[in-house]
Amino acid sequence: MSGVMTFLTRRRGGRFWHWTDIVSWLWLAGGLVIMFGPAVWLVGSSFKTPAQLAEFPPTILPYVSQQATVEGHDKPLTLYSVKLPDGSTKVLAELRRIGIVAQMVDPKAPDDIVKVNIANREPVREIGFATENYTEPFVHFEFLRYLRNSVFVTAMATLITLLTNSMAAFALSKYRFRGRDLTMLLIVGTLMVPLSVILVPLYSVVSAAGLLDSLWGVILPTVATPTGVFLLRQYMLTIPDELLDAARMDNASEWQIYWRIVLPLAAPALAVLAIFSVVWRWNDFLWPLVVLSRKELYTLQVGLNTYAGQLNVQWHFILAMTVVTMIPVVLVFVFLQRYITSGIAGTGLK
Amino acid sequence: MGRITLTNIDRAYGKMKILHDINLDVGDGEMLVLVGPSGCGKSTLLRLIAGLDRPTGGRIEIDGADVTDVSAAQRGLAMVFQSYALYPHMSVRQNLAFGLENVRMPKTEIDARIAEAARMLEIAPYLDRRPGQLSGGQKQRVAIGRAVVRNPTAFLLDEPLSNLDAELRISTRAELAALHKRLATTMIYVTHDQVEAMTLADRIVVMRSGRIEQVGRPLDLYNAPANLFVAGFIGAPRMNLLPVKVRSANGSQVHVEGPGGLSAVVSADGTALKPEDDATLGIRPHDIELSDGGKGAVSAKVTLAEALGPETVIHATIAGDNKLVAVLKRQDVEAQDAPISLTLPWERMHLFDAAGLRVASR
Numbered sequence: 214m215s216g217v218m219t220f221l222t223r224r225r226g227g228r229f230w231h232w233t234d235i236v237s238w239l240w241l242a243g244g245l246v247i248m249f250g251p252a253v254w255l256v257g258s259s260f261k262t263p264a265q266l267a268e269f270p271p272t273i274l275p276y277v278s279q280q281a282t283v284e285g286h287d288k289p290l291t292l293y294s295v296k297l298p299d300g301s302t303k304v305l306a307e308l309r310r311i312g313i314v315a316q317m318v319d320p321k322a323p324d325d326i327v328k329v330n331i332a333n334r335e336p337v338r339e340i341g342f343a344t345e346n347y348t349e350p351f352v353h354f355e356f357l358r359y360l361r362n363s364v365f366v367t368a369m370a371t372l373i374t375l376l377t378n379s380m381a382a383f384a385l386s387k388y389r390f391r392g393r394d395l396t397m398l399l400i401v402g403t404l405m406v407p408l409s410v411i412l413v414p415l416y417s418v419v420s421a422a423g424l425l426d427s428l429w430g431v432i433l434p435t436v437a438t439p440t441g442v443f444l445l446r447q448y449m450l451t452i453p454d455e456l457l458d459a460a461r462m463d464n465a466s467e468w469q470i471y472w473r474i475v476l477p478l479a480a481p482a483l484a485v486l487a488i489f490s491v492v493w494r495w496n497d498f499l500w501p502l503v504v505l506s507r508k509e510l511y512t513l514q515v516g517l518n519t520y521a522g523q524l525n526v527q528w529h530f531i532l533a534m535t536v537v538t539m540i541p542v543v544l545v546f547v548f549l550q551r552y553i554t555s556g557i558a559g560t561g562l563k
Numbered sequence: 564m565g566r567i568t569l570t571n572i573d574r575a576y577g578k579m580k581i582l583h584d585i586n587l588d589v590g591d592g593e594m595l596v597l598v599g600p601s602g603c604g605k606s607t608l609l610r611l612i613a614g615l616d617r618p619t620g621g622r623i624e625i626d627g628a629d630v631t632d633v634s635a636a637q638r639g640l641a642m643v644f645q646s647y648a649l650y651p652h653m654s655v656r657q658n659l660a661f662g663l664e665n666v667r668m669p670k671t672e673i674d675a676r677i678a679e680a681a682r683m684l685e686i687a688p689y690l691d692r693r694p695g696q697l698s699g700g701q702k703q704r705v706a707i708g709r710a711v712v713r714n715p716t717a718f719l720l721d722e723p724l725s726n727l728d729a730e731l732r733i734s735t736r737a738e739l740a741a742l743h744k745r746l747a748t749t750m751i752y753v754t755h756d757q758v759e760a761m762t763l764a765d766r767i768v769v770m771r772s773g774r775i776e777q778v779g780r781p782l783d784l785y786n787a788p789a790n791l792f793v794a795g796f797i798g799a800p801r802m803n804l805l806p807v808k809v810r811s812a813n814g815s816q817v818h819v820e821g822p823g824g825l826s827a828v829v830s831a832d833g834t835a836l837k838p839e840d841d842a843t844l845g846i847r848p849h850d851i852e853l854s855d856g857g858k859g860a861v862s863a864k865v866t867l868a869e870a871l872g873p874e875t876v877i878h879a880t881i882a883g884d885n886k887l888v889a890v891l892k893r894q895d896v897e898a899q900d901a902p903i904s905l906t907l908p909w910e911r912m913h914l915f916d917a918a919g920l921r922v923a924s925r
Contacts, residue, residue, distance in 0.1 A: 453646060
């Protein structure tokens with residue numbers, strides 16, 4: 214605990230708080246709330262029942278009403294904290310409600326019925342988790358299938374991305390040929406073309422290739438990323454050519470140079486690209502939505518969309534499944550953030 | 564066998580010519596040192612021999628076979644790079660094994676060769692370390708070891724000592740010489756350091772601006788430099804070069820006069836020099852002696868005296884702005900206003916004509 218306090222009150226030095234200490238503290242605290250507030254709220258809300266979600270004002274934590282089994286009643290009754298006419302408060306269980314009057318009993322004396330104005334009672338609540346938000350989609354919806362599709366798409370797309378992009382980057386960084394710089398320029402130039410512009414032609418191509426309604430139709434158009442080629446090329450430029458020359462003297466073929474020298478040495482950049490690719494492919498929504506029309510092929514993000522109907526949005530399921538879909542991305546960031554920061558610092562990319 | 568023959572080698576990058584008509588014959592088991600200032604094309608020439616680069620003209624032969632269009636891997640040569648170029652993600656053992664695995668050598672043979680090289684170069688304790696965990700000298704040994712295990716026709720070494728500190732450089736130089744003696748394999752060694760060249764070479768090739776200036780045994784180059792460039796490049800401190808005028812020439816002897824009352828008669832067989840021609844007189848710092856006037860003595864003003872112990876290096880000027888460096892085997896010389904008298908022995912002088920070519924021989 215004292216360690217935490219030391220951390221929180223850490224200053225730049227000197228005997229008193231400098232104004233920069235206060236500004237940076239406020240800045241960081243504000244940043245923490247802005248960055249983590251929505252995430253915490255999301256996770257908290259994902260455990261709320263639909264009724265509680267509709268409540269106003271909203272709460273961060275999920276609550277459930279306390280219930281008690283009272284003698285002579287089969288079902289557990291909801292407990293309320295009641296303000297009695299004599300000014301004291303007491304915890305009573307509600308039997309039924311008629312208009313603005315509630316009939317209540319003391320759980321210890323189940324025979325005396327007390328009539329209470331509903332304005333004078335307040336539910337006794339404790340923190341409780343509506344875990345059915347999570348279990349229901351897994352049991353009754355095809356969530357596991359969506360999860361499997363998403364994992365397949367993400368894994369395959371990332372593997373192919375790494376392989377093709379690193380090959381392109383190798384050629385563009387280590388070989389001299391006519392038109393090399395133009396090729397690089399063209400590849401980087403495609404960064405300026407957003408998906409929405411090429412959506413329709415891309416759809417025609419995928420359709421003509423017979424890849425509509427197939428996971429490969431989701432995977433293949435996304436694997437060649439200009440960002441990836443650029444990132445890897447910039448990194449490979451830093452690998453000294455003498456290493457490649459040494460490998461050539463060592464009887465290595467060009468493939469072996471790529472596979473055994475350049476790829477292992479580009480591992481940090483590959484890790485960065487792998488992380489980016491996983492996050493991109495995992496969070497993809499528009500393109501899978503366009504390509505996939507059979508429900509059993511849906512990826513998670515598209516699957517989530519099915520909880521939002523035209524008339525009824527099942528927020529509790531959406532929130533819970535959003536949390537589930539976030540988990541892999543969060544794990545990636547937790548364990549690989551070292552690579553992410555070094556990659557961003559090294560390439561100036563985001 | 565490791566005989567390498569270069570015939571009329573040219574190399575140009577676009578319009579820029581890097582190498583001009585190089586002809587060179589490297590004998591089997593020879594240690595040939597390519598030396599020259601940076602940018603003279605010596606490293607390019609080595610890369611051409613290695614096969615990492617192709618000449619724009621000419622032929623390269625190894626043991627009589629034309630390898631001009633053969634890939635680096637097929638030439639059977641091994642190279643030690645200036646930066647060592649060890650594969651940083653592999654252990655020392657894997658570094659040594661990489662080239663052998665690529666030719667599908669049996670595992671037992673690979674292990675035997677690595678063990679032998681490790682013993683010879685004393686790198687056995689580091690075999691399982693990564694290059695990043697080695698000191699400069701250890702990396703250097705591994706780089707040489709990677710070449711040795713290949714059992715190549717010839718070794719190509721590109722400034723292998725330039726990344727080492729001075730002390731280590733001297734000891735590694737000696738080890739390289741010993742290694743060459745033991746392996747008796749052809750070595751082509753590139754350096755810009757003329758001391759390395761002098762100590763290691765069987766023959767030295769002095770290069771400048773893509774041309775070979777002179778080829779010869781180290782002492783031949785030192786004693787009889789073919790031109791002004793070689794004269795200035797070989798030997799440390801560098802040879803003193805003084806502008807002189809020819810007074811008379813009679814076919815076997817040339818009488819020249821220079822600044823500070825310098826007057827000398829240098830033997831030169833069959834020279835084309837005529838009276839009143841401009842020429843350059845060269846004399847090595849170690850050949851200059853302190854004197855008390857007399858024949859051939861010049862009067863010089865000492866501006867700086869560096870006492871090194873066994874000898875004193877003096878920087879002097881004669882007749883105003885002609886600088887002269889002399890190495891005297893005594894300690895009692897100091898910078899002073901009063902001029903001193905220096906003797907330049909005639910028989911140790913080198914004479915170069917206006918084009919910079921040698922005319923006098925000792």
